[in-house]
Amino acid sequence: MNDFLKLLLSLSLSGTMLILLLFLLRPLYQNRLSKHWQYYIWLVVIARLLLPWTPNPGPVGNLFLQIEYTLNNLSQESDSLEGITDTPQLSALPDSDSGLTQKTDLSNPDIDLTQEDNHAASTDLNARFLASLWLTVALLLLVRKVTIYQSFVKYIHAGSSPVEDIHLLERFGQIMSQNKIRGKIELYTNSLVSSPLLIGFIHPRIVLPDTEMSRNDFYCTVLHELTHYKRRDMFYKWLIQLTLCLHWFNPFIYLMAKEINRLCELSCDERVISILPENTRIVYGDTLLHAIGVGGSYKDTLSCVTLYESKKLLKGRLEAIMKYRKKTRGIQIAAAVITFALFATALSVGAYAAPGNSSINSMKNKQPSPSDATAPDSTFLYDEEKGYYVYTAPDNKYTIFYQNNIYCILADGATMADCPTGGVAGDVVLLRLVYKDYYYSYLFNEFDTPDDITSQVNSWCRSAIQENRMTEAQADLMADATRHIIKFMSTGPKESGPSAQEPDPKFTEAKQIVGMNGTYYYRQSAYFQKPYIIELGWNLSERAQKAYDVLQVPLDDGSAMPVYFDASCKRFMSDEDAVSSIARLLSGLCSKAYGIYEELPIQAPFISGLEYVGDADLDSLAKEYYEKKNYSYFTAIFLELDGKTQQEYLERTFRDKETGFFMCCMDALVDEGIQGDTVERYVLKSYQEDDIAFFSCLCDMLDDGSKKQWIERCTQDGRTNYLYVLKDDDEVSSDETYLSDILEEKGLFEEYGDNGIVPVKNDYYYRGQRVRILLDARADGSFKNFAYSNRGTVDIRIQRDETNAITFVTYLSKTEANEILDDIDGATEGSYSAFPLSDDEAVSPIRQRMSKTPLQSND
Amino acid sequence: MQQISDYELELMKVIWNNDGTALYAEIVSALSAKGMDWTKNTIITLLSRLIDKGLLKTNKIGHRNRYTAIVSAGEYQASQTETFLDKVYEGNAKGLVSTLIQKDLLSPSDYEDLMTYWQSIKKQV
Numbered sequence A: 001m002n003d004f005l006k007l008l009l010s011l012s013l014s015g016t017m018l019i020l021l022l023f024l025l026r027p028l029y030q031n032r033l034s035k036h037w038q039y040y041i042w043l044v045v046i047a048r049l050l051l052p053w054t055p056n057p058g059p060v061g062n063l064f065l066q067i068e069y070t071l072n073n074l075s076q077e078s079d080s081l082e083g084i085t086d087t088p089q090l091s092a093l094p095d096s097d098s099g100l101t102q103k104t105d106l107s108n109p110d111i112d113l114t115q116e117d118n119h120a121a122s123t124d125l126n127a128r129f130l131a132s133l134w135l136t137v138a139l140l141l142l143v144r145k146v147t148i149y150q151s152f153v154k155y156i157h158a159g160s161s162p163v164e165d166i167h168l169l170e171r172f173g174q175i176m177s178q179n180k181i182r183g184k185i186e187l188y189t190n191s192l193v194s195s196p197l198l199i200g201f202i203h204p205r206i207v208l209p210d211t212e213m214s215r216n217d218f219y220c221t222v223l224h225e226l227t228h229y230k231r232r233d234m235f236y237k238w239l240i241q242l243t244l245c246l247h248w249f250n251p252f253i254y255l256m257a258k259e260i261n262r263l264c265e266l267s268c269d270e271r272v273i274s275i276l277p278e279n280t281r282i283v284y285g286d287t288l289l290h291a292i293g294v295g296g297s298y299k300d301t302l303s304c305v306t307l308y309e310s311k312k313l314l315k316g317r318l319e320a321i322m323k324y325r326k327k328t329r330g331i332q333i334a335a336a337v338i339t340f341a342l343f344a345t346a347l348s349v350g351a352y353a354a355p356g357n358s359s360i361n362s363m364k365n366k367q368p369s370p371s372d373a374t375a376p377d378s379t380f381l382y383d384e385e386k387g388y389y390v391y392t393a394p395d396n397k398y399t400i401f402y403q404n405n406i407y408c409i410l411a412d413g414a415t416m417a418d419c420p421t422g423g424v425a426g427d428v429v430l431l432r433l434v435y436k437d438y439y440y441s442y443l444f445n446e447f448d449t450p451d452d453i454t455s456q457v458n459s460w461c462r463s464a465i466q467e468n469r470m471t472e473a474q475a476d477l478m479a480d481a482t483r484h485i486i487k488f489m490s491t492g493p494k495e496s497g498p499s500a501q502e503p504d505p506k507f508t509e510a511k512q513i514v515g516m517n518g519t520y521y522y523r524q525s526a527y528f529q530k531p532y533i534i535e536l537g538w539n540l541s542e543r544a545q546k547a548y549d550v551l552q553v554p555l556d557d558g559s560a561m562p563v564y565f566d567a568s569c570k571r572f573m574s575d576e577d578a579v580s581s582i583a584r585l586l587s588g589l590c591s592k593a594y595g596i597y598e599e600l601p602i603q604a605p606f607i608s609g610l611e612y613v614g615d616a617d618l619d620s621l622a623k624e625y626y627e628k629k630n631y632s633y634f635t636a637i638f639l640e641l642d643g644k645t646q647q648e649y650l651e652r653t654f655r656d657k658e659t660g661f662f663m664c665c666m667d668a669l670v671d672e673g674i675q676g677d678t679v680e681r682y683v684l685k686s687y688q689e690d691d692i693a694f695f696s697c698l699c700d701m702l703d704d705g706s707k708k709q710w711i712e713r714c715t716q717d718g719r720t721n722y723l724y725v726l727k728d729d730d731e732v733s734s735d736e737t738y739l740s741d742i743l744e745e746k747g748l749f750e751e752y753g754d755n756g757i758v759p760v761k762n763d764y765y766y767r768g769q770r771v772r773i774l775l776d777a778r779a780d781g782s783f784k785n786f787a788y789s790n791r792g793t794v795d796i797r798i799q800r801d802e803t804n805a806i807t808f809v810t811y812l813s814k815t816e817a818n819e820i821l822d823d824i825d826g827a828t829e830g831s832y833s834a835f836p837l838s839d840d841e842a843v844s845p846i847r848q849r850m851s852k853t854p855l856q857s858n859d
Numbered sequence B: 001m002q003q004i005s006d007y008e009l010e011l012m013k014v015i016w017n018n019d020g021t022a023l024y025a026e027i028v029s030a031l032s033a034k035g036m037d038w039t040k041n042t043i044i045t046l047l048s049r050l051i052d053k054g055l056l057k058t059n060k061i062g063h064r065n066r067y068t069a070i071v072s073a074g075e076y077q078a079s080q081t082e083t084f085l086d087k088v089y090e091g092n093a094k095g096l097v098s099t100l101i102q103k104d105l106l107s108p109s110d111y112e113d114l115m116t117y118w119q120s121i122k123k124q125v
Helices: A003-029 A035-040 A042-050 A058-091 A098-159 A166-178 A215-230 A233-246 A251-275 A278-293 A311-323 A329-349 A358-365 A450-466 A472-491 A505-517 A567-574 A576-591 A595-599 A618-628 A631-640 A643-655 A659-672 A678-688 A692-701 A704-717 A720-729 A735-746 A749-754 A814-823 A839-843 A845-852 A854-858 B006-017 B024-033 B040-052 B073-089 B093-102 B108-124
Strands: A186-189 A197-199 A205-208 A381-383 A388-392 A398-403 A406-411 A428-434 A439-445 A523-529 A532-538 A549-554 A560-565 A606-612 A757-760 A763-766 A769-777 A783-788 A794-800 A806-811 B021-023 B056-061 B064-069
Touching: A003 A042, A003 A098, A003 A251, A003 A329, A035 A042, A035 A251, A042 A233, A042 A251, A042 A329, A098 A197, A098 A233, A166 A186, A166 A215, A166 B040, A186 B040, A197 A215, A205 A215, A215 A233, A215 A251, A215 A278, A233 A251, A251 A278, A251 A311, A278 A311, A388 A472, A398 A472, A406 A472, A428 A472, A439 A450, A450 A472, A523 A576, A523 A606, A523 A631, A532 A576, A532 A631, A549 A567, A549 A576, A560 A567, A560 A576, A567 A576, A567 A606, A576 A606, A606 A631, A618 A631, A618 A643, A631 A659, A643 A659, A643 A678, A659 A678, A659 A692, A678 A692, A678 A704, A692 A720, A704 A720, A735 A749, A749 A757, A769 A814, A783 A794, A794 A814, B006 B021, B006 B024, B006 B040, B006 B064, B006 B073, B021 B024, B024 B040, B024 B064, B040 B056, B073 B093
Parallel strands: A186 A205, A406 A428, A560 A606, A769 A794
Antiparallel strands: A197 A205, A381 A388, A388 A398, A398 A406, A428 A439, A523 A532, A532 A606, A549 A560, A757 A763, A763 A769, A769 A783, A794 A806, B021 B064, B056 B064
């Protein structure tokens, strides 16, 4: 079937469902909700009928997809049936001649192809015929409607004469200005029209049957027509006509059109009555009745707005006028809720989405499609000998090696020899883009979602490009490689590896433990044990232990400890010197009874890296690793340096903004318990120098007491971003209690509560609305408290008297608020639109919300 | 020339008195000086009728409309007089002038002025 036809039919079907829904529900809302709402709610249906847009296929879309597949399968089956009947004939041919057999084999698909083509061509032809038939009718209808309208306009214009009576014109002008109607509307009389009407889009004019009418009649008539004009009812009417033309085959649309026409007048009456004083309703009813009496012969109600249409309708209108009462707020809210529900229904009923749209693709994916074969293959192969997972990109553009949470992307012919050594600890994943002479490193968290990783790597690449550290091509390569890595991370290795199910059990398990109670299960650090640098992890999970080679290493106390060796360090298992160094290191670490060694005693140690450094000078080694950016080995050497040099390195890494190195050094110092006041000093330093990156790293290391002090200080200084950093790390006081805790401490909690200001999570709420600007001002004008939230919708000022007691709470005016917003840097952009238009509206929040519902914005 | 209503003529007079061209705001203030505080729709309607009748044209200056008289006050008077003459005096101008003089609508000094004017035109021809 033609896609266009399917789209159209699906829209028609969705729309019909909504039409039926509204008609079925009509007894429920007819007398409860405003006519205004009843009139405009149909716009939702019209939108569904006209707009193909849909977030998901929904029931209707799926129905069409199913039909499509059934049809396709049917045609395929019939094809294959035909194919079967053909086959015996073909195979009956003598197959002694191999050449001939081949020939028949070749011709077979040819036959199938042509049959399929024929079939497809015939259905396609039918669909095209239907589509063009539909289009022709739709166009003809539209042209006919337009020409009828044009001739009607001409006819009316020809017989019209402008109203010359200045008093009438003046009365008319006054009604216009009273109702704040802009633009120019001409007033004409035409004795041929049966009822007052409004005509013309660009040059609207109101045509009266005659001018000999009572003052009241004139007023009511004109007000009625002007209300039509103000609501742009002509456009609505033409929108319906357009819908009718497009869905000319659907009888329900005609029903809908009739209903909307009825409601158009009813809601217009409703609007007029709401303007008129209470006791003039009768007058308006009289006008409607008078309108029947006068008037001429020509009657065409098509697409122009008249005062009176039919007797039956008139009866309903008169009833409605007498029953009219202002809708209560509850009714208004109900209307808003139903509107929303109908919107949601309109969207979820769905439509057939043309191919190319994601929804159909998802459908297609359920069946094996040839495109899968051409999709990028992200298979990482396991290299038994070296212990790597390897992925080679097409064209050998780059190769990814994976081991121990490090992904090395080797490009431009770089080899593993160009890779810096060293490992990562815990849940960190290291991404390295390695070229022959240089490389890039990027760290992310193992728990990051694929989307997070992608966006992180993207933004990192972009900033690197901006700083001219990276080329576009390199960034593209990085993005491509990241895609494969993410796929690898999410699916795990397909080929046999040390653990086919889970790529790296020690990390997986560590992850689970970390996730549960926040303590590290697996720990890995590098140590200097002359003449080796040993990268040692411990508490290797039982599952992971099975995956590695093990060696019993004798310790100083006479016992032996099983030590696991990573594949890259296997060769050292037979190296006595290396093993004895490991033994010494382990003995030393086991005897340490503080910090991490106490929390997580050495068990099941794992050698993930080992390097012979011989008698090399420590200072130059440190320098070398620093320049090579080998964090792990650098840290090992760092601990061996004297205190002064350590401080120098800290200072240098801080100055160079080398957050990674700085944190490695700091971690090492903290682990060894020799940090002294270093942490506090650098927290202060980063705070004073406004370096939030260092600050956020360091505040992890603060104890609860000093963290509390910092929270207070940041609050006082109003540095909210720092506050957020502190709060994020603050596991003790969670989001829910944080703001209220601060208020409690300041003694403001109850005071605010008494005045209707309540903290919820991190925002203040005033009378149920989230506060954007909170200004707590003392009598002398200074602030006792100030808060800003870009999610808030109201701005409030708390005024205090000389004794600092709250005298009143008010809303800020727009000007005041904007002045304050100008003072708040950056964060305010785009938040203006959320601001209520005037103080008046801020006082009546519900009305404000009501006026924002899209359907009601027309008045 | 199409006939215009009294109110339309009032508008034309305002524009003629303003050197034949006026902005909407100028028209409003001139009208209210004459005690005619019409509503906006009335004024705009009348102006657009004058445009339709070919007495005015409009051009935009920024988003304000400037109305310019296509027909001058003199031309309008002449054409109106012709119409009047045809209608009432069947083209007999002498009858019109004698009525004017008889009813003292034309004073002797006005008459003298017109005579001098007439002599000067004759000399030129």
